[in-house]
Amino acid sequence: MDRKEKVFGYLFLLPAVLIFIFVAVIPLVQVFVFSLFDIQLNNPTKSEVSLSYKIDVENYANTLFTATSIIDSINMEALNDSQKKTISRIKHLLAMMEKSIFNTKTRIDRLNKVNELLNNFHPVDNKLKYLPVAAKEINQYNTYFKKIMDLTNSLPNTQEMNDLKQALLAFDQVIVKPNFVGLQNYSYYLKDSRLFSAVKNTLLFTVITVFFELVFGLMLAVVMHKVANLKNVFKSIVLLPWAIPTVISALMWKFMYDGQVGILAKFFADIGLIKSSADLLSSTTNAMIAAMTADIWKTTPYIAILLVAGLQTIPESLYEAAKVDGANAVYQFFRITLPMLKPTILVALLFRTLDAFRVFDLIYVLTGGGPANSTETVSIYTYKTLFNQLDFGRGSTLAVLIFIMVTIISFIYIKILGAEVFSHQKR
Amino acid sequence: MKRFIAVMVLIAFSVGLFLAFGPANSNAASKKQVTITYVRGKDETHATEKIIKEFMKKNPDIKVIYKENPSDTGQNHDQLVTVLSAGGSDIDVFDMDVIWPAEFAQAGYTLPLDRFIKRDKINLNDYIKGTIDAARFKGQMWAFPRFIDAGLLYYRKDIVPQNELPKTWDDLIKVAKKYKGKNGTKYGFLMQAKQYEGLVCDAIEYIASYGGKVVDESGNIVVNNQGTIDGLNMMRKVITSGIVPPNINTFTEVETHTAFINGLSVFARNWPYMWAMVNSPQSKVRGKVGILPLPKGSKGSAACLGGWMVGINKFSKNPEASWRLLKFLVQKEGQKLMAIYNGNVPVYKPLFNDKDVIKANPLIGDKKFIEAILAAVPRPVSPIYPKISDVMQIELSNIVNGKKDVKTAVADMDKKLKEVVKTSK
Numbered sequence: 001m002d003r004k005e006k007v008f009g010y011l012f013l014l015p016a017v018l019i020f021i022f023v024a025v026i027p028l029v030q031v032f033v034f035s036l037f038d039i040q041l042n043n044p045t046k047s048e049v050s051l052s053y054k055i056d057v058e059n060y061a062n063t064l065f066t067a068t069s070i071i072d073s074i075n076m077e078a079l080n081d082s083q084k085k086t087i088s089r090i091k092h093l094l095a096m097m098e099k100s101i102f103n104t105k106t107r108i109d110r111l112n113k114v115n116e117l118l119n120n121f122h123p124v125d126n127k128l129k130y131l132p133v134a135a136k137e138i139n140q141y142n143t144y145f146k147k148i149m150d151l152t153n154s155l156p157n158t159q160e161m162n163d164l165k166q167a168l169l170a171f172d173q174v175i176v177k178p179n180f181v182g183l184q185n186y187s188y189y190l191k192d193s194r195l196f197s198a199v200k201n202t203l204l205f206t207v208i209t210v211f212f213e214l215v216f217g218l219m220l221a222v223v224m225h226k227v228a229n230l231k232n233v234f235k236s237i238v239l240l241p242w243a244i245p246t247v248i249s250a251l252m253w254k255f256m257y258d259g260q261v262g263i264l265a266k267f268f269a270d271i272g273l274i275k276s277s278a279d280l281l282s283s284t285t286n287a288m289i290a291a292m293t294a295d296i297w298k299t300t301p302y303i304a305i306l307l308v309a310g311l312q313t314i315p316e317s318l319y320e321a322a323k324v325d326g327a328n329a330v331y332q333f334f335r336i337t338l339p340m341l342k343p344t345i346l347v348a349l350l351f352r353t354l355d356a357f358r359v360f361d362l363i364y365v366l367t368g369g370g371p372a373n374s375t376e377t378v379s380i381y382t383y384k385t386l387f388n389q390l391d392f393g394r395g396s397t398l399a400v401l402i403f404i405m406v407t408i409i410s411f412i413y414i415k416i417l418g419a420e421v422f423s424h425q426k427r
Numbered sequence: 428m429k430r431f432i433a434v435m436v437l438i439a440f441s442v443g444l445f446l447a448f449g450p451a452n453s454n455a456a457s458k459k460q461v462t463i464t465y466v467r468g469k470d471e472t473h474a475t476e477k478i479i480k481e482f483m484k485k486n487p488d489i490k491v492i493y494k495e496n497p498s499d500t501g502q503n504h505d506q507l508v509t510v511l512s513a514g515g516s517d518i519d520v521f522d523m524d525v526i527w528p529a530e531f532a533q534a535g536y537t538l539p540l541d542r543f544i545k546r547d548k549i550n551l552n553d554y555i556k557g558t559i560d561a562a563r564f565k566g567q568m569w570a571f572p573r574f575i576d577a578g579l580l581y582y583r584k585d586i587v588p589q590n591e592l593p594k595t596w597d598d599l600i601k602v603a604k605k606y607k608g609k610n611g612t613k614y615g616f617l618m619q620a621k622q623y624e625g626l627v628c629d630a631i632e633y634i635a636s637y638g639g640k641v642v643d644e645s646g647n648i649v650v651n652n653q654g655t656i657d658g659l660n661m662m663r664k665v666i667t668s669g670i671v672p673p674n675i676n677t678f679t680e681v682e683t684h685t686a687f688i689n690g691l692s693v694f695a696r697n698w699p700y701m702w703a704m705v706n707s708p709q710s711k712v713r714g715k716v717g718i719l720p721l722p723k724g725s726k727g728s729a730a731c732l733g734g735w736m737v738g739i740n741k742f743s744k745n746p747e748a749s750w751r752l753l754k755f756l757v758q759k760e761g762q763k764l765m766a767i768y769n770g771n772v773p774v775y776k777p778l779f780n781d782k783d784v785i786k787a788n789p790l791i792g793d794k795k796f797i798e799a800i801l802a803a804v805p806r807p808v809s810p811i812y813p814k815i816s817d818v819m820q821i822e823l824s825n826i827v828n829g830k831k832d833v834k835t836a837v838a839d840m841d842k843k844l845k846e847v848v849k850t851s852k
Contacts, residue, residue, distance in 0.1 A: 167566025370622025
């Protein structure tokens with residue numbers, strides 16, 4: 001009976017486990033698999049995971065069409081005998097190259113069919129488009145391709161010949177090769193100085209902002225806790241920065257920092273904090289400080305609210321007892337408030353650290369990673385790789401690396417700093 | 428139970444509606460008329476609607492649905508890529524920024540147009556060569572140019588006398604220094620030097636005016652040459668000469684035109700679009716501004732090529748109708764309508780002498796303007812342009828901010844670009 005109940009109990013957990021697998025484990029595994037391949041979405045020969053050789057028949061037909069029409073339009077009169085010979089040799093080799101792949105009747109039929117579709121301006125579907133071929137055939141194809149390119153390079157450097165060369169080069173782009181690269185993407189990033197400076201920027205940003213947010217947040221929380229009658233109004237006002245979407249607050253700060261019209265820039269310059277109002281976003285150190293300031297302004301209220309909740313759980317009787325024993329306010333703060341608040345502080349710190357580590361929108365709007373890449377964080381680097389350059393292999397690698405770093409941070413917090421907080425059930 | 432019945436009724440009703448209007452409509456349409464969809468970035472002038480109306484009048488068998496994407500180039504790019512990379516056929520004809528064709532071609536998003544061009548015997552020599560080069564990749568044409576943009580030098584006519592107009596970059600520094608502060612100006616010269624795409628455009632102008640190159644005809648990286656170093660040294664010189672605002676490294680086009688139309692600067696480098704802003708009622712310098720080709724380096728003057736192209740989705744269900752729309756847009760008629768209603772500079776050369784076009788847009792009649800436009804140099808034509816641009820932005824920003832000297836930055840750029848090209852092959 002007891003056993004049955006236990007199994008039944010676990011059954012209740014099943015939906016949670018399934019959800020966890022679907023939303024966390026599967027995508028993670030997928031990203032990891034992608035990171036082992038060289039995937040580039042804007043390259044047809046590398047746009048998906050591929051483990052075998054294929055040939056893109058449509059692309060081949062189009063390339064052949066362009067190359068032959070350029071060859072046909074070449075003014076043969078202007079060429080000398082050896083050049084004429086080269087051209088006819090190229091023609092011959094092109095035919096040989098075609099035969100190395102289109103060597104059976106079905107394959108030739110397929111090429112003709114694709115050509116017919118293209119000539120009538122009909123789309124070619126993927127079943128016709130990709131033709132699986134053997135590695136041996138590809139090798140043969142490539143030998144002919146190399147010979148053709150060598151011949152073309154010996155031709156004179158005129159506009160016509162350059163066009164021909166360009167068109168012929170495209171024959172290299174019709175083969176879909178296996179794109180498994182193993183851990184190469186990882187070894188690339190181990191040597192990538194840009195990633196190191198991005199990690200450095202991110203860590204600097206995280207440590208400094210979280211430190212100040214905690215200090216200011218604690219101060220705010222104590223004030224909010226003490227001022228009883230104004231509490232709700234005050235709380236709403238304090239929470240405002242947190243309520244504004246980051247993209248909007250980032251834009252707001254951008255305007256305030258602006259060297260020509262920015263109000264903060266002028267104020268700082270007037271009180272002598274910076275040399276001129278133009279300095280704020282334009283030097284590498286200042287840009288970082290500016291980003292940090294905006295982040296501290298935005299998230300201090302969040303920490304404050306979390307800490308107020310923690311403060312409210314401290315029993316008033318402790319303070320009364322301390323008062324009776326003659327402890328002053330400072331002593332009370334360090335001996336009662338801080339120790340009792342420790343669990344809340346640790347949770348707040350964990351949230352904020354992970355958040356700050358993944359900072360993206362604020363910096364993206366404020367500086368775009370500049371000047372001179374001085375404010376590029378790992379998230380911005382990942383965004384640029386994934387979405388701007390559509391390099392999915394490398395981008396996934398970066399995503400996995402961020403995941404690892406975030407795991408390490410959580411581990412440190414939970415294991416070392418928060419040991420007692422998270423294991424309180426055992427006590 | 429009641430609710431269940433209500434839901435069933437609703438479903439039955441919508442199925443009925445669909446049967447009544449959905450397929451029946453499209454069937455009827457496909458018999459007489461084909462429908463194609465044309466997408467471009469937001470058109471504030473509404474000229475596109477007029478042009479499309481004109482096209483439909485001439486081609487009653489084609490119905491064109493016109494849709495607008497965001498005006499921000501980057502967002503427009505991302506929206507198109509989302510639809511196209513999924514092989515969607517919702518879009519038939521679409522406008523492309525001048526830097527996209529190679530990327531889209533390589534990705535297999537656009538239909539190669541060679542077979543059409545050959546069949547309809549279109550003469551590519553009628554078009555400005557730089558724009559045709561930008562539409563061509565691996566020998567094939569993937570798009571057609573529609574209009575052209577190029578960097579220009581704006582100057583204050585009320586401050587700089589005609590005989591002191593700068594011809595070289597050194598002149599510019601000298602003259603800007605001399606007149607900085609006059610008539611309420613604070614700065615001598617404005618440009619775009621934030622770490623973003625615009626910085627690449629500005630840098631290409633310095634590089635090309637000294638004969639430097641980033642990529643050669645075969646797509647090899649050749650950036651590490653004397654021309655590039657001289658050009659970028661000049662850019663650094665302009666930035667450190669005290670004629671630009673101290674926070675020039677936060678300037679994009681927006682900061683440039685805001686400061687310029689508020690009368691803060693003697694000179695400014697910007698695209699032709701600023702001309703309309705300069706002469707708008709909000710402008711404080713209305714009627715006081717002239718334009719010049721950009722200053723010369725040792726190898727003459729060079730402007731960065733901007734502008735838009737039009738191409739056909741490879742997965743379009745109606746390539747023939749799409750081609751007819753595209754042809755209308757880029758040939759004499761469509762180009763003329765665009766130049767008149769939209770104020771853009773056409774790429775179809777015979778139109779430069781057209782009276783109606785010049786009347787509508789006096790800039791096109793301006794010899795200096797045409798000179799500047801014809802000297803336009805394209806940015807590197809490459810399927811991995813976003814990566815190339817990214818590397819260039821970082822190293823150029825290093826130069827702008829004095830973090831590296833020009834020689835080191837160029838050598839680093841060369842090394843990184845070569846690696847980027849190698850790994851994407």
